[in-house]
Amino acid sequence: MIPFDFEYYLPGSVEHAIQQFQNLDQQGKNPMYYGGGTEIISMARMANISTGAVIDIKDIPQCKVLEFQEDHLVIGAGVTLTQIHESNLYPLLAQAGARVADHTIQNKITLGGNLCGTIIYREAVLPLLLADSEVVLAGPVGCKTLPINQIFKERMQLNKGEFIVQVRTLQSFLSCPYVHVKRTKEDKIHYPLLTICAIQVGNQVRTAFSGVCDFPFRSQEMESELNNSSLTVEQRVDNAITITPGLIPSNLEGSAGYRKFILRNLLISILYTLEA
Amino acid sequence: MEQMLGEGLIELKVNGENRKALVRPADTLLYALRERLGLTGAKPGCENGDCGACTVLVDGWPIKSCLILAVEAVGHEVTTIEGLNNAPIQKAFVEKFAFQCGYCTPGFIMNCQGLINIHPDASDQVMHDWLQSNICRCTSYQEIGEAIKSVLHSSEA
Numbered sequence: 001m002i003p004f005d006f007e008y009y010l011p012g013s014v015e016h017a018i019q020q021f022q023n024l025d026q027q028g029k030n031p032m033y034y035g036g037g038t039e040i041i042s043m044a045r046m047a048n049i050s051t052g053a054v055i056d057i058k059d060i061p062q063c064k065v066l067e068f069q070e071d072h073l074v075i076g077a078g079v080t081l082t083q084i085h086e087s088n089l090y091p092l093l094a095q096a097g098a099r100v101a102d103h104t105i106q107n108k109i110t111l112g113g114n115l116c117g118t119i120i121y122r123e124a125v126l127p128l129l130l131a132d133s134e135v136v137l138a139g140p141v142g143c144k145t146l147p148i149n150q151i152f153k154e155r156m157q158l159n160k161g162e163f164i165v166q167v168r169t170l171q172s173f174l175s176c177p178y179v180h181v182k183r184t185k186e187d188k189i190h191y192p193l194l195t196i197c198a199i200q201v202g203n204q205v206r207t208a209f210s211g212v213c214d215f216p217f218r219s220q221e222m223e224s225e226l227n228n229s230s231l232t233v234e235q236r237v238d239n240a241i242t243i244t245p246g247l248i249p250s251n252l253e254g255s256a257g258y259r260k261f262i263l264r265n266l267l268i269s270i271l272y273t274l275e276a
Numbered sequence: 277m278e279q280m281l282g283e284g285l286i287e288l289k290v291n292g293e294n295r296k297a298l299v300r301p302a303d304t305l306l307y308a309l310r311e312r313l314g315l316t317g318a319k320p321g322c323e324n325g326d327c328g329a330c331t332v333l334v335d336g337w338p339i340k341s342c343l344i345l346a347v348e349a350v351g352h353e354v355t356t357i358e359g360l361n362n363a364p365i366q367k368a369f370v371e372k373f374a375f376q377c378g379y380c381t382p383g384f385i386m387n388c389q390g391l392i393n394i395h396p397d398a399s400d401q402v403m404h405d406w407l408q409s410n411i412c413r414c415t416s417y418q419e420i421g422e423a424i425k426s427v428l429h430s431s432e433a
Contacts (some may be wrong), residue, residue, distance in 0.1 A: 001303070001304070001307060002302040002303070002304070004302065005282065005300055005301070005302055006301055006302050007279065007280065007281045007282070007301055008279060008280040008281075008301035008345065008347050009278070009279045010278050010279065011278070012278070037343070037344070037345065037348070038325060038343045041304065041342075041343050041344075041345070042324050042325060042343065044302070045323065045324070054301075056348065082337070098405070101325070102328075102408055102409040103338075103405050103406045103408065103409045104328060104331060104338045104339065104340055104387060104406075104409035104410075105325050105340060105343065105409065107337045107338060107339055108339055108340070108343055108344060187408075188408060189408050189409075
């Protein structure tokens with residue numbers, strides 16, 4: 001049972017949601033936008049978060065779309081990971097989402113919720129970083145569309161009152177050759193020891209990681225090393241893993257040394273696979 | 277329901293019937309089903325989305341009722357284990373001895389029923405992916421797998 005009370009709002013438009021957020025904020029209710037709500041409910045139950053009001057975005061039409069609009073695949077923030085998986089419109093995203101938590105929870109977790117979650121892994125962001133997706137944000141100053149590689153720096157950098165409405169991905173990226181690998185400490189259903197997504201665009205390999213650092217990332221510097229064709233695959237990988245954008249952590253999922261060992265072997269395998 | 281500001285009555289469609297429940301906006305569907313509607317088939321286990329004992333169907337999809345607010349279920353069709361009327365998967369669980377203590381059984385059966393409804397021709401891989409959402413501490417996994425396989429691909433589903 002959640003040990004405190006909050007109000008529940010279900011706006012039917014982006015404008016209404018923003019208005020409600022501002023009103024509730026002015027009333028000191030510390031409102032939160034609510035997608036699937038799995039993280040909010042579980043953290044609220046443990047009293048790790050507190051809010052006086054949640055604003056459920058799942059009834060906003062723009063947040064429910066999953067369709068092609070001209071040359072973009074548009075996915076609303078309220079679309080569940082299962083809907084993305086079942087549609088298979090972006091196979092890499094479908095596959096990455098299908099390894100977040102478990103299947104039943106994927107029926108509830110939304111794309112927007114996974115991107116904005118506080119749990120450090122946020123694996124659904126990886127395919128979006130690789131495909132240079134765009135994020136449509138709404139907030140008190142209106143709507144704007146930003147490259148995800150600009151707005152996602154360790155986590156979504158949202159201003160107060162903003163929420164993700166949609167994610168747009170160019171259709172040409174959806175069919176790129178790809179690899180998705182997730183390794184866990186024990187069972188299949190677990191936080192990742194590490195997750196790697198990779199795609200090949202032309203003769204260049206792009207890579208994005210979760211579990212390697214305390215945040216998901218795509219590193220241009222690492223990609224430069226991985227694509228340095230003057231070196232062997234093993235040399236490229238050895239160079240790349242020395243320049244991760246943060247410390248490789250030791251935690252319950254595995255030690256830093258073990259992570260590095262797995263990372264090296266997986267990257268070598270991925271490069272051979274994509275370059276074959 | 278556009279908003280709910282405090283404890284009040286909501287109308288839920290559960291097992292084909294419209295039922296009124298007095299809940300707070302912060303109450304989960306699991307709480308509403310068990311404590312307000314007397315439907316105790318959905319079991320509280322971890323209440324953290326890990327065990328699956330509280331699984332129900334919402335619009336045909338398995339959902340862990342500890343991770344959905346009761347108010348979110350307004351306007352949707354909720355099915356609990358009490359709503360299955362001697363369904364083939366229930367009979368299969370009995371015939372295959374697919375339980376021991378039985379605490380996880382309603383959650384497993386609801387997940388299986390969702391799979392049978394949505395993917396009646398599910399492959400072993402899909403079946404495996406779906407059923408990994410539930411935990412059986414008595415480890416009846418082999419028998420549970422046999423039970424659902426006996427219903428999948430059959431005209432009885």
